[in-house]
Amino acid sequence: MSSSGAAASVRNHITEITAPVKRGQEKKRERSALTASAETTVVLPKVDLSRLETAALRRYKRHFNLVEIGPNSSKEQLLTAVGKHFVSQTVDECKVITCFMQAAKKQKT
Structure with a gap:
C-alpha cells in the first residue's frame, strides 16, 4: 500500500465514524465545538x-x-x-x- 493509500485508508475510517452533517448544521457544530473547547478541561x-x-x-x-x-x-x-x-x-x-x-x-x- 502506498503512503497515499494508507492516508486514504485512515480517511475512510474517520469518515465512517463521523455522523453525516446536514446543510447549515456545519457552522453550528463549529461554533459549539469552539465554545465547548474553551469551557472543557483536558x-x-x-x-x-x-x-x-x-x-x-x-x-x-x-x-x-x-x-x-x-x-x-x-x-x-x-x-x-x-x-x-x-x-x-x-x-x-x-x-x-x-x-x-x-x-x-x-x-x-
Whole structure:
C-alpha cells in the first residue's frame, strides 16, 4: 500500500465514524465545538495501569528514571507514581501518526 493509500485508508475510517452533517448544521457544530473547547478541561485517556504486572511497572520506572519511588516499592506505590508520570506526558499526535505510517510502510517492504 502506498503512503497515499494508507492516508486514504485512515480517511475512510474517520469518515465512517463521523455522523453525516446536514446543510447549515456545519457552522453550528463549529461554533459549539469552539465554545465547548474553551469551557472543557483536558479529557484523559482511560488506561488501566493496574492490569500491568509489577515487573512491567518497575521497567517503566527504570526507563523513565522515576527516582521518587524506592527500589522496594509496593505495586500500589508504583501504580501511583507511574500513573502520575503517564498522565503528565504530552503527545504530538501528528508526529505519532506520521511515524506509525512510516513504520508500517517500512515493514511492508
